[in-house]
Amino acid sequence: xxxxxxxxxxxxxxxxxxxxxxxxxxxxxxxxxxxxxxxxxxxxxxxxxxxxxxxxxxxxxxxxxxxxxxxxxxxxxxxxxxxxxxxxxxxxxxxxxxxxxxxxxxxxxxxxxx
Amino acid sequence: xxxxxxxxxxxxxxxxxxxxxxxxxxxxxxxxxxxxxxxxxxxxxxxxxxxxxxxxxxxxxxxxxxxxxxxxxxxxxxxxxxxxxxxxxxxxxxxxxxxxxxxxxxxxx
Numbered sequence: 001x002x003x004x005x006x007x008x009x010x011x012x013x014x015x016x017x018x019x020x021x022x023x024x025x026x027x028x029x030x031x032x033x034x035x036x037x038x039x040x041x042x043x044x045x046x047x048x049x050x051x052x053x054x055x056x057x058x059x060x061x062x063x064x065x066x067x068x069x070x071x072x073x074x075x076x077x078x079x080x081x082x083x084x085x086x087x088x089x090x091x092x093x094x095x096x097x098x099x100x101x102x103x104x105x106x107x108x109x110x111x112x113x114x
Numbered sequence: 115x116x117x118x119x120x121x122x123x124x125x126x127x128x129x130x131x132x133x134x135x136x137x138x139x140x141x142x143x144x145x146x147x148x149x150x151x152x153x154x155x156x157x158x159x160x161x162x163x164x165x166x167x168x169x170x171x172x173x174x175x176x177x178x179x180x181x182x183x184x185x186x187x188x189x190x191x192x193x194x195x196x197x198x199x200x201x202x203x204x205x206x207x208x209x210x211x212x213x214x215x216x217x218x219x220x221x222x223x
Contacts (some may be wrong), residue, residue, distance in 0.1 A: 006156075013151075031209055035208075035211075035213075039217055040215070041216075042118075042200055042202070042213030042214050042216055043157075043202075043211075043213050043214045045123055045210040045211070045212070046211070048209065049179075049212050056210065089140075091156070091157065093157075093204075093211075095209060103159055103162060103195060103204075103211070104159060105149075105156050105157040105158070105159065106156055107155065107156030108156050110154075
């Protein structure tokens with residue numbers, strides 16, 4: 001297992017376009033988290049899954065954002081009608097349930113909306 | 115006031131110096147994480163602490179649960195230690211982390 005994998009690493013898109021990011025967690029981790037990080041700030045929580053169930057969504061996750069984790073494996077984060085304010089690093093992390101053991105981050109997807 | 119506060123925000127050191135980064139938090143937690151982020155890079159987990167002290171190579175992390183405070187120490191600092199160090203706390207049933215804004219460390223040769 002090579003850790004948490006995120007694709008693409010970089011994405012440049014025009015305002016108004018839709019984008020989708022993918023995260024492949026560590027295979028035995030049942031929890032998967034999405035965070036967003038803007039320049040000079042720490043990451044902020046967006047949403048998390050336990051297996052295939054999306055259990056929590058931050059108020060940061062507007063109606064234009066949707067996340068899925070079909071079959072409890074990989075996850076996708078889609079942003080519709082992108083805005084310049086969506087430009088950020090989108091980080092995925094996975095861990096084992098409540099223990100938080102093995103909390104591992106991916107390298108992130110850097111989104112630039114022009 | 116942020117739930118996780120780190121100090122200093124920026125730190126410049128000479129190679130070989132002993133470095134301390136502090137983290138204070140105001141929420142109840144089950145664990146505290148110290149993370150490292152290089153420019154343009156992803157985040158690497160350095161430590162997860164729920165009590166006491168942990169050591170890994172030249173890095174030492176301590177936590178005082180009663181005082182809601184943790185410190186990350188780097189002994190014999192090296193330019194390759196230059197990065198942003200982030201404190202994050204986790205708690206509750208969700209397991210998601212609340213992050214500090216990070217401390218940008220620059221170690222000069």
